[in-house]
Amino acid sequence: MADILLVDDQDRFARLLPRAIPEHRFLGPARSWAEAREVLREERGRIDVVLLDVHFDIPEAELVGFEEGMSAKAVDGLRRNQGLRILSALRRSHPDLPVVVMTSREGVSLQELGADEEYTTFLDDDDLDAQVLRSQIETMVAARRGEETDGAVFWGTGLAMQRLRQRLRVLARGRLPVVLLGPTGTGKSLLARHVVHARSGRGGRFVAVDLATLPSDLMAAHLFGAVRGAYTGSVGDREGAFEAADGGTLFLDEVGNLSSDAQKMLLSVLQDGAVTRLGDLKERPVDVKLVVATNEDLSARVRDGTFRADLYMRLNPAVAVTLPSLVERQLDWTKLVAFLVEQALARPYLRDLVDEYAAGVDLPLRRVKSHVGSGTPERRPRTLCLHFPERTLRRLRQHPWPGNLRELSMVVENAALFALSEAIGVEAGERPDVVVVRRKLLDDLLRGPDDGPDGAGQRLEVHITPHDTLNRVAVSCETQYFTQLYLQERGDFGRMAALLLDDPEAGRKVQLRFNQLGLKVRELKARL
Amino acid sequence: MSELHDLAKRLHHDLGKYATLQSRWLPPDASIEEREEAARADLLATARGPDGVRDAGVIAWAFLEDLGRLGVGDGVPVVVALRGLADAVETLRAADEGTAAAHAAVQGGVEAAAALRTASRAFLASTRPPEPDPL
Numbered sequence: 001m002a003d004i005l006l007v008d009d010q011d012r013f014a015r016l017l018p019r020a021i022p023e024h025r026f027l028g029p030a031r032s033w034a035e036a037r038e039v040l041r042e043e044r045g046r047i048d049v050v051l052l053d054v055h056f057d058i059p060e061a062e063l064v065g066f067e068e069g070m071s072a073k074a075v076d077g078l079r080r081n082q083g084l085r086i087l088s089a090l091r092r093s094h095p096d097l098p099v100v101v102m103t104s105r106e107g108v109s110l111q112e113l114g115a116d117e118e119y120t121t122f123l124d125d126d127d128l129d130a131q132v133l134r135s136q137i138e139t140m141v142a143a144r145r146g147e148e149t150d151g152a153v154f155w156g157t158g159l160a161m162q163r164l165r166q167r168l169r170v171l172a173r174g175r176l177p178v179v180l181l182g183p184t185g186t187g188k189s190l191l192a193r194h195v196v197h198a199r200s201g202r203g204g205r206f207v208a209v210d211l212a213t214l215p216s217d218l219m220a221a222h223l224f225g226a227v228r229g230a231y232t233g234s235v236g237d238r239e240g241a242f243e244a245a246d247g248g249t250l251f252l253d254e255v256g257n258l259s260s261d262a263q264k265m266l267l268s269v270l271q272d273g274a275v276t277r278l279g280d281l282k283e284r285p286v287d288v289k290l291v292v293a294t295n296e297d298l299s300a301r302v303r304d305g306t307f308r309a310d311l312y313m314r315l316n317p318a319v320a321v322t323l324p325s326l327v328e329r330q331l332d333w334t335k336l337v338a339f340l341v342e343q344a345l346a347r348p349y350l351r352d353l354v355d356e357y358a359a360g361v362d363l364p365l366r367r368v369k370s371h372v373g374s375g376t377p378e379r380r381p382r383t384l385c386l387h388f389p390e391r392t393l394r395r396l397r398q399h400p401w402p403g404n405l406r407e408l409s410m411v412v413e414n415a416a417l418f419a420l421s422e423a424i425g426v427e428a429g430e431r432p433d434v435v436v437v438r439r440k441l442l443d444d445l446l447r448g449p450d451d452g453p454d455g456a457g458q459r460l461e462v463h464i465t466p467h468d469t470l471n472r473v474a475v476s477c478e479t480q481y482f483t484q485l486y487l488q489e490r491g492d493f494g495r496m497a498a499l500l501l502d503d504p505e506a507g508r509k510v511q512l513r514f515n516q517l518g519l520k521v522r523e524l525k526a527r528l
Numbered sequence: 529m530s531e532l533h534d535l536a537k538r539l540h541h542d543l544g545k546y547a548t549l550q551s552r553w554l555p556p557d558a559s560i561e562e563r564e565e566a567a568r569a570d571l572l573a574t575a576r577g578p579d580g581v582r583d584a585g586v587i588a589w590a591f592l593e594d595l596g597r598l599g600v601g602d603g604v605p606v607v608v609a610l611r612g613l614a615d616a617v618e619t620l621r622a623a624d625e626g627t628a629a630a631h632a633a634v635q636g637g638v639e640a641a642a643a644l645r646t647a648s649r650a651f652l653a654s655t656r657p658p659e660p661d662p663l
Contacts, residue, residue, distance in 0.1 A: 010576055012546075012569075016553040055541060057577030080538065103541075125545045130553060 001025055002141040003046050007036045007086060008053035013102075017051075020130035024137060026051075032062040033086045040094065047097065048141045050090065051133075054083030054103040064089055087120070088113040095119070098140035102128060121159075139166045153187060153194050154339045154405075156332050160324075165195065168321055172199035176316040177270070177290040179298075182323030184523045185404030188293035189253055191323070197249035200289050204248025209241050212254040212520045219262045221278050223252075224269070230279025242275045246286045254520070255292035255315075256301060260308075267311045290315075295522070326401040326408060333397055334373045337388055337412060341370035344413040345386065353420040358384055360424055361432035377434050386416055387436045395442040402527060414445050479517045486514070486524050532598055533655040536648070539591050539606070544648035546574050547584040547613065547641040564634050571617050571637045584641065585617030609640070609647035616640035 006014055006028040014029045027043070030036035040047060056079055060066050063078050064085040070078070078085070083101060090099060091113065101122045108122065121136060139162045155161045168191060171178045178196055180188040189208060197206040214222055221231060225240030241250055252258075258266065269275050270290070274283040292315055299317070301307035344350055345368050358365040368384045371377035373393055377385040388396075392415075401407055419437040482496075489495040493507035493514075500510060514521070550566035558566075574584040588610045595607060602608075616637040623630035 012549055016550060020553050020555065057575065125541070130555075 002048040002137060003027060003043065004049045004051055004137065005030060005036065005039055005043075005047045006051045007031075007033075007083075008051075008102075009056040009058050010053070013051070013053070021134050021137070023134075032056065032058055033064045033089050034062065036086065036090070037093070040097075049137055050097060050099045052083050052087060052090075052099055052101050054101065055080050056082035056086075058082070084108060084113060091120075100133070100136055100140070135166055135170075139163055142166070152343065153190050154336050156329070156336065158329065161329060164321060164323070167319075168195045169199050171319060171321070172196040172289075173201065175289075176319075177292060177314070179315050179317055179320035180291065180293040180323065181320050182295060183325045183404055184295055184520075184526065185406030186323040186325060187405050188323060189251060191321075192249070192251040192291040192293065196289070196291050197251075200249060202248050202289055204288075205245055206249045206251065207241050207245035208251040208253065210253045210518070211257040212522065213515055213518045214257075215515065216257075216259040216262075219259050220265055223262060224265050224275050225277035225280075227277050227279040230277070234279075237277070240275065240277065242269060242286050242288055243284060245288045247288075249289040249291060252290070252292045254294060254522070256294045256296040256298060256307065258307075263308045263311050267308060267314060270311075270314045326404040333393060336408075337393060337396060338370045338372040340409050340412040341372065341386055341388065341416060343409070344416045345370070347413070350413075350416060350420065353417065353424070354384060357420055357424050357435065361428040363432055371434075377431075379431075379433060383433060385434045386419065387434050388415075389436060389439075391439045392437050392442055395439050395446070399446050411442070411445050415441055418445070475517065479519065482514055482517060482519055483524065486519070487527060490528055491521070491525060530657065532600070533652075533657060535591075535594055535598065536652040536655045540645075540648040540652045542575065543584060543587055543591065543610075543613070543641075544645040544652075547571060547587075548638075548645050551638060551641075564631070567634050567638045567641075568620070570641060571620060571634075583617055583621070584637075585614045585621070588614040588617070588644075604651075606644075606647040606651040609644040613637075613640040613644045 002024045004017075004024050004026050006017065006026055008014065008029040009031045011029055014026065017026045027039060027047070028036075030039050036050070056063070058079070060070075060075050060078075063075070063082055065078050065082075066075065083103065087099060087101060090097065096119050098119050099121070101120065103122060103125065119140075121140070123132065123136065139159065142162055142165065155165050168178070172195060178192075180191060182188060193206050193208070209223065211219065217231075220226075221234070221238065221240065223241050225238055225243055226234050227237050228234055265276075269286065269288075272283070273287065274285045276283050298307055298312055298315075302309045302312045345354070351368075354368050355365065357363075363384060364382050365384055366382035368386065369380075370386050370388065372388045374390040377387050396408070396411070399411075403410075415437045418441055419435050422441075423435045485496050485499065489499070493510050494504045497506040497510045498504040547570050550570050551563065554563060554566055570584070572583045573581050574587055575582045592607065592610050592614070595604075595610075600607060616633070616639075620630070620633040620637045623633040
């Protein structure tokens with residue numbers, strides 16, 4: 001529940017709002033700036049949002065800006081725009097208090113009023129109804145209360161991202177599919193799991209399928225299931241992803257990779273609410289919230305005939321949610337990096353390193369925290385602090401981040417890993433409770449594959465967690481080697497085969513292994 | 529043009545907005561009685577200010593006068609809608625509350641206010657000054 005101050009000379013909204021939006025508490029109406037200021041003083045920071053009318057038909061002495069000797073016309077003008085005068089006064093005393101102004105923004109200069117778009121929203125009367133206002137209030141309240149995260153998702157306080165969050169929450173509750181668009185690494189799968197599934201109110205499982213890694217001849221069986229003998233090698237009945245996600249959410253990543261057969265079958269499931277396993281006649285009802293993601297232009301695929309138009313329309317494209325790239329987001333880098341550091345420090349292999357470091361410097365340890373940005377980390381009992389100083393943070397801000405949030409997350413995790421590793425065994429300085437992530441380390445981590453000296457081998461960073469099997473370690477090395485080789489050979493599988501297998505004709509074999517490792521050609525092509 | 533646009537803005541705000549406000553904000557499950565009460569408030573207590581309560585008819589006549597002064601005459605849709613609203617409010621005032629005639633008058637008033645809202649929006653758009661040429 002939010003506390004909302006209504007500033008309006010009339011009492012109609014004061015009567016309407018509690019009934020139309022009963023989940024919030026409405027105070028007022030304050031009929032002038034003097035009354036509004038008094039309520040704000042009495043409530044001492046408890047007001048979450050101000051709802052402000054513009055036309056105030058009040059005695060002239062109560063008008064902000066009134067001066068003796070003003071003409072009747074000037075006073076009328078003052079009354080008609082009194083809300084903007086109040087907004088200007090409000091901004092001087094409460095610069096970051098969210099305000100919804102109930103009028104069109106036509107002809108209004110926010111700059112002249114000392115206001116900004118971050119905390120000021122204009123709702124044209126023609127757009128203003130209970131639903132719009134409710135949504136606006138919730139968005140602003142979430143931003144104000146610092147609700148910057150949803151589990152593993154960092155939203156920040158920017159209004160654009162808060163609006164996106166609000167929209168996803170609304171879409172999560174509905175029955176229709178949700179389409180997530182945006183460049184690679186922007187967090188589409190995180191949103192599918194931590195926002196859409198989490199907010200859907202569905203008790204079933206969250207099942208994710210990456211269609212870029214599924215061979216097209218196995219796609220239909222994987223998604224819809226199969227009975228024994230349905231295809232060569234089908235030795236028993238198997239449940240598909242749709243049945244596994246029954247009552248829950250099915251996330252199809254890279255939906256543009258759906259084979260034409262699978263497209264046809266998916267359309268049928270969406271139309272009938274039932275799935276038929278390959279080779280079976282029996283329909284099995286399924287209740288699945290479908291979320292699909294792609295960084296392709298599906299409408300273009302429809303136009304060129306490679307994606308079914310009827311399926312495209314069934315996916316609810318009109319309300320597709322597009323995620324911005326990292327550099328497009330107005331970010332509070334300090335908070336984002338701190339969020340990612342905390343996430344990284346929760347990983348068991350890093351906790352092991354932290355314990356090892358603490359034991360080496362005789363630091364009794366209860367918790368690990370981060371300090372990002374300027375200033376010296378505060379000394380706290382039994383606490384180790386991982387410090388990203390301002391210079392290191394600046395280096396992060398300067399990077400173009402083609403891999404977006406995923407890349408940043410990996411760099412931050414690597415930075416934590418190497419900073420801790422390098423500190424182990426080194427004699428502790430004055431502050432053994434602080435491990436600093438230096439800019440030099442970031443320079444090394446952010447150096448691209450082409451930045452190395454000619455002829456020198458490329459460095460591979462291998463992520464290993466305790467108890468990893470030899471197979472996992474090998475796969476991790478192989479994945480990174482394949483990635484670098486693909487970039488080096490400009491995506492030519494024949495040349496890769498010549499190097500790897502001494503057989504330029506074996507490109508298909510290399511591509512198959514490439515797919516098995518979960519590497520995505522489309523994503524790597526974007527880096528060429 | 530600017531004076532006309534200012535007048536159009538005031539008209540859309542004072543009548544387009546307030547003569548329909550409470551009716552538009554009613555929840556979908558509101559009863560017929562609630563709808564009628566909201567409509568009566570919209571039409572008969574449209575504005576409150578230092579001069580007291582004014583109904584939509586009085587406000588409509590004031591705008592008709594202002595429009596006439598600026599040369600906007602009969603036949604213009606917003607003028608027709610204003611006259612329609614003024615007549616509907618007069619009919620509503622004359623009807624005895626609770627009678628079938630009053631129910632019909634409320635309905636007539638709601639329709640006239642909705643028509644005025646549409647006409648005032650179009651009028652506002654037609655008086656909007658052109659965007660300055662960026663070149």
